[in-house]
Amino acid sequence: MRIRIAECTVRYEGRLNAYLPSATRLVMVKADGCVAIHADGGAYKPLNWMNAPNTLTEDDHQWIVINPKGEKLIIDFGEIHFETALEMGEDPGLQKDGVELELQRLLAERPETFGERMELVRREFPTPIGPVDLLCRDGDGVSVAIEIKRRGEIDGVEQLTRYLDFLNRDTRLAPVRGIFAAQSIKPQAKLLCEDRGIVWVEVDYDDLKGTDSDVMKLF
Amino acid sequence: MRIRIAECTVRYEGRLNAYLPSATRLVMVKADGCVAIHADGGAYKPLNWMNAPNTLTEDDHQWIVINPKGEKLIIDFGEIHFETALEMGEDPGLQKDGVELELQRLLAERPETFGERMELVRREFPTPIGPVDLLCRDGDGVSVAIEIKRRGEIDGVEQLTRYLDFLNRDTRLAPVRGIFAAQSIKPQAKLLCEDRGIVWVEVDYDDLKGTDSDVMKLF
DNA sequence: AGTTCCATGTCGCGG
DNA sequence: CCGCGACGTGGAACT
Missing domain, CATH: 2.70.180.20 (Protein Yojf; Chain: A;)
Structure with a gap:
């Protein structure tokens, strides 16, 4: 340098x-x-x-x-x-922890977080306007699109709404309901969810990680 | 420092x-x-x-x-x-040129970019949720709201959609149609535009600037 | 202080 | 390489 x-x-x-x-x-x-x-x-x-x-x-x-x-x-x-x-040499680089991908991975492993008999169909399920984080099927066989954010704001609700619009045009999937999941959700985003019939869920990263570790320990 | x-x-x-x-x-x-x-x-x-x-x-x-x-x-x-x-003192700061505001200025001068007999009504036309970049009137006297971006992405389409929602509630303006203009527009943003009946236009900054310079030279 | 929106965004992943 | 979405986005302008 x-x-x-x-x-x-x-x-x-x-x-x-x-x-x-x-x-x-x-x-x-x-x-x-x-x-x-x-x-x-x-x-x-x-x-x-x-x-x-x-x-x-x-x-x-x-x-x-x-x-x-x-x-x-x-x-x-x-x-x-x-x-x-002066020479500083190679840098080992930054280790990060607690970002959206991690959250998505943890939740993909535990779809029952969103309902008793919820089952994962696919992560990053493709739509014409981008991939839905998680596509699941609930106990009644109804499709559920789940959008995951670290911080739940209006943008995310809009994004999920767009996905739902498109997914509901697919007769093989429709009706599709939506779940908006985040570590914390702004009041306005909650309101918008409710207005649009989208269920919102605040998830605890440390809990999920703990559960994850517990699962690991069993094996 | x-x-x-x-x-x-x-x-x-x-x-x-x-x-x-x-x-x-x-x-x-x-x-x-x-x-x-x-x-x-x-x-x-x-x-x-x-x-x-x-x-x-x-x-x-x-x-x-x-x-x-x-x-x-x-x-x-x-x-x-x-x-x-060591002390370095205050910095006079960066002077920029060629960002969105510049594009808006150039397009405001040439509304015919968007249609034969398009006329500018106002730049930064106010709505309850923020100003629309350009409000115009086309050859048939129909109001046109134009959102300008340097790069056209989904966010911008959402923004224009919100403006249109509000503008169309104003009986003196309605019906208002929308045009989404940018130097380049992402395919998904185009798709969303088409889905919502919004016209999208890709504009060339250098062309506009050239034309602008030509106009300047005439005077 | 809170919200919205631009940015030489940058970064990383997946097709 | 392009397209797309996340980011400790940062930062400015405006309410």
Whole structure:
């Protein structure tokens, strides 16, 4: 990684055009070649950047970064306050836990969370406008489309409604009822569910995970 | 801004839990207090971060960053390879050009893009749930609500649908038809448009800009 | 403070 | 590679 702190102006020409007037900033070049220009505040993200892969052409007071798509970043330097470079090696990467996919996996294993004799038909069941998280069949043989979110908001209810519209046009499936599941659901989203005859369920991630672990222990 | 390059492990506990095994990384603390942890590659964005406002508690080999929402970032340091701090001052900020607003301006000048005798009634026409980008009237005197996006996706169609719902309740305007305009429109968004009787149009920004420049040149 | 919506979104998965 | 949806989305504008 290479770091330069300097007066600079920056011009970006690509998906849009953007310009940074002269100021002191930190310019970071990572080992993979990506470039980021940080101000001292305002946001954790850089003001301007260029992703790898790209080519960096430099002379005394100007760097030009161009990527294969033809996007261009031009950095003009004034006074350089500081510069260093050092090897940091590979990063093992971030381990995440508790996102939607995990929730979907756990719930796919325990469809009875949604009803006594609920059975999973398919995860990511395809519709013309995208896949439904879970398609199940309840004890009476009725199809149930389940949309899972980490946080239940109106968007998610809209999404499930669209899926239901399409699924209910399929005579082999119809009628299909909907269940909206999330770790927590906003009052407005609950209201919209009720208005549309969609059942909402708040599920506890830690409970599910605990149950999951218990199941694991049995084997 | 303060920069430390060091061996570290990082734990984030907040909206999810995440963990970074030991490796050499750059830790950046900006003047507003936000913290970012960068690996030497992979992406221009940090692996982990904490937005301002927050409080940083530090001792010899551990920093704990907590924000008002109770999210927590814990950085345990091993060997410190490098450290510096310096003032960079305020940043004048980024000037942008070519985003949605620009597109709206260009299209407002050329309503005939959407039909032979289309006329602009108003930009940002207000509804109870927010302004419609363009309200026009076609050659037959029928009202047309136009939603403009840079990239046309399902969300935008939903948005236009909500506007149309409201506009059609206004007896002075009804019936109002909808046009969904974007530089490119996703197939599923097209499908949803067609399903709802909304006309979609893909517009070329450079063409519009060219035409715009031509118009400018005439005067 | 809460809500809505844009973004050079970025990222990852599946066809 | 494209299409699609999630994201600790972030961030700004407006109520």
